[in-house]
Amino acid sequence: MAAPSISVSKQRPRTQWIGKLIRQLLFYVLLILLWQGLTALHIWKDYLFPGPLDVWTSLKGFIQDGSLLIAITVSLRRLLMGYIISLVLGLILGLLIGSNRYVEETLGSLVLGLQALPSVCWIPIALLWFGLHEQAMIFVVVMGALFSITLGVDAGIKNTPPVYIKAARNMGSRGLALSLQVILPAALPSILTGLKQGWTFAWRSLMAAELIYITVSLGGLLEGGRDLGDISQVFAIMIVLVIIGVIIDATIFAPLERTVRKRWGLSH
Amino acid sequence: MSQSTVNSIRDIEAYSEDKASPLAGVNSLQIEGVSKTFADGGRIVEALRPVDLSIAAGEFVCLLGPSGCGKSTLLNIVAGLDKPSSGKITANGKAVHGPSTDRILLFQEAALFPWLDVQRNVEFGLQQAGVPAKRRKEIAHHFIETVNLKGFERSYPHQLSGGMKQRAAIARALAIDPAILLMDEPFGALDAFTRDHLQDEVESIWAATHKTILFVTHNVREAVALGDRVIVFAPRPGRVIRDFRIDLPRSRSLEDHKLVDKAAEILDALKSEMQLQEQEQKNGSTIH
Numbered sequence: 134m135a136a137p138s139i140s141v142s143k144q145r146p147r148t149q150w151i152g153k154l155i156r157q158l159l160f161y162v163l164l165i166l167l168w169q170g171l172t173a174l175h176i177w178k179d180y181l182f183p184g185p186l187d188v189w190t191s192l193k194g195f196i197q198d199g200s201l202l203i204a205i206t207v208s209l210r211r212l213l214m215g216y217i218i219s220l221v222l223g224l225i226l227g228l229l230i231g232s233n234r235y236v237e238e239t240l241g242s243l244v245l246g247l248q249a250l251p252s253v254c255w256i257p258i259a260l261l262w263f264g265l266h267e268q269a270m271i272f273v274v275v276m277g278a279l280f281s282i283t284l285g286v287d288a289g290i291k292n293t294p295p296v297y298i299k300a301a302r303n304m305g306s307r308g309l310a311l312s313l314q315v316i317l318p319a320a321l322p323s324i325l326t327g328l329k330q331g332w333t334f335a336w337r338s339l340m341a342a343e344l345i346y347i348t349v350s351l352g353g354l355l356e357g358g359r360d361l362g363d364i365s366q367v368f369a370i371m372i373v374l375v376i377i378g379v380i381i382d383a384t385i386f387a388p389l390e391r392t393v394r395k396r397w398g399l400s401h
Numbered sequence: 402m403s404q405s406t407v408n409s410i411r412d413i414e415a416y417s418e419d420k421a422s423p424l425a426g427v428n429s430l431q432i433e434g435v436s437k438t439f440a441d442g443g444r445i446v447e448a449l450r451p452v453d454l455s456i457a458a459g460e461f462v463c464l465l466g467p468s469g470c471g472k473s474t475l476l477n478i479v480a481g482l483d484k485p486s487s488g489k490i491t492a493n494g495k496a497v498h499g500p501s502t503d504r505i506l507l508f509q510e511a512a513l514f515p516w517l518d519v520q521r522n523v524e525f526g527l528q529q530a531g532v533p534a535k536r537r538k539e540i541a542h543h544f545i546e547t548v549n550l551k552g553f554e555r556s557y558p559h560q561l562s563g564g565m566k567q568r569a570a571i572a573r574a575l576a577i578d579p580a581i582l583l584m585d586e587p588f589g590a591l592d593a594f595t596r597d598h599l600q601d602e603v604e605s606i607w608a609a610t611h612k613t614i615l616f617v618t619h620n621v622r623e624a625v626a627l628g629d630r631v632i633v634f635a636p637r638p639g640r641v642i643r644d645f646r647i648d649l650p651r652s653r654s655l656e657d658h659k660l661v662d663k664a665a666e667i668l669d670a671l672k673s674e675m676q677l678q679e680q681e682q683k684n685g686s687t688i689h
Contacts, residue, residue: 297514299506299512302482
């Protein structure tokens with residue numbers, strides 16, 4: 134027979150990507166210029182609204198004395214540890230809720246309730262249970278991320294296209310093999326949504342916790358800026374927080390989501 | 402399924418073939434009084450009225466009918482993925498109580514696993530059966546070649562066209578070596594050219610492997626081109642109305658006038674049955 138027709142999907146042209154980068158860069162340059170312009174007009178007092186140069190000086194100071202690097206390391210370590218714990222627990226809980234009706238009716242309703250609870254609300258409990266320790270921070274991160282991840286796994290399992298399960302059962306797959314080799318990968322797009330939401334909640338709750346419990350951390354530096362009345366420091370750390378958020382999304386979640394959505398045939 | 406049961410089935414087949422003329426006496430599939438009714442919001446729906454069918458090993462049987470006639474329901478019941486409301490199915494001498502690798506169902510949407518490449522999709526059933534990796538690879542390789550997908554082993558389903566997906570799904574089914582292939586409108590979503598092409602391929606695979614094939618379609622010509630038998634279903638309630646035997650020599654051309662005549666005959670039978678039914682319903686509503 135003739136050679137089979139090929140429909141290998143093409144890569145997006147590189148120029149499109151560069152165009153987007155240029156537009157974004159231009160936007161931020163304009164934003165900084167606007168910011169500088171506003172500062173030059175002295176509408177607000179300098180100790181309330183710093184100019185980009187003041188903020189840069191402040192940021193440079195933290196970079197040079199190494200405190201920024203230490204703060205980032207401390208905060209990201211907490212985030213990572215808490216996130217890994219919630220990932221493992223969330224997968225287990227989600228699988229249980231998604232695959233058993235009784236667990237869903239009971240534990241599922243509780244998870245749904247706790248998901249609606251703002252994760253900042255866990256800080257008092259964390260401080261009473263663990264005191265001013267690392268564990269308190271990690272506990273808050275776990276409580277922030279866990280329920281989103283659990284619900285993502287649960288939703289993914291419930292939305293598994295029945296045809297995959299039919300085909301797998303027909304080919305002799307059952308029990309744990311069916312769960313791990315078919316249902317879980319089929320649920321991946323939905324799980325990823327949960328993972329992404331879980332990370333944003335984890336990040337937010339960590340910052341909230343670090344504002345209360347002053348250590349050398351990003352939240353600590355932010356709160357330190359308030360204590361010293363140093364508005365440039367506050368601005369500088371906030372910009373760092375935004376950049377970290379963007380980097381984590383752009384390097385981890387966005388590529389993962391793109392790959393999965395494409396391979397699972399959810400986008401082209 | 403354990404190796405011993407596989408062997409015992411083969412023994413039974415071999416034994417019966419000795420007694421009777423090859424193929425003729427061996428019933429690969431016995432469908433006795435199988436029906437399906439379900440409740441849909443308080444209304445009772447007769448998806449399939451009791452069906453009796455006897456299908457010989459190696460027979461190519463097309464189940465033909467418009468949508469809602471119960472042909473796919475029957476196929477799912479034969480696959481063991483759906484339970485009948487009544488009746489019983491015997492496949493290769495064994496009562497059907499659930500899905501089994503001796504009856505593999507192929508779906509219109511191919512149902513390849515998107516997270517596995519073609520090679521690993523084809524290996525899936527073998528992996529479930531605990532076939533060692535090396536052997537798995539060889540078998541998958543062989544069937545990927547059979548369906549003309551060589552060179553696409555490392556492609557993912559989203560990179561394949563509709564026809565190629567169906568080919569991969571056929572390879573995945575063949576790798577498990579089922580006695581019976583159940584095909585649920587496998588080419589329903591394909592364009593006419595790809596469809597013709599795949600029909601030829603299925604026919605040659607069937608001729609080479611002697612598998613029993615139940616092929617669901619709503620395309621009359623496709624049914625006549627492929628089937629040894631065409632079993633015609635009518636809808637609401639789903640039921641079997643005729644069982645045509647197609648004696649045309651293979652391989653059949655869709656343009657052959659004998660084939661076209663046969664298709665017309667089958668279509669007439671289906672149309673008159675449906676008109677009769679409409680008439681009855683009209684009469685029924687005027688009387689009451």
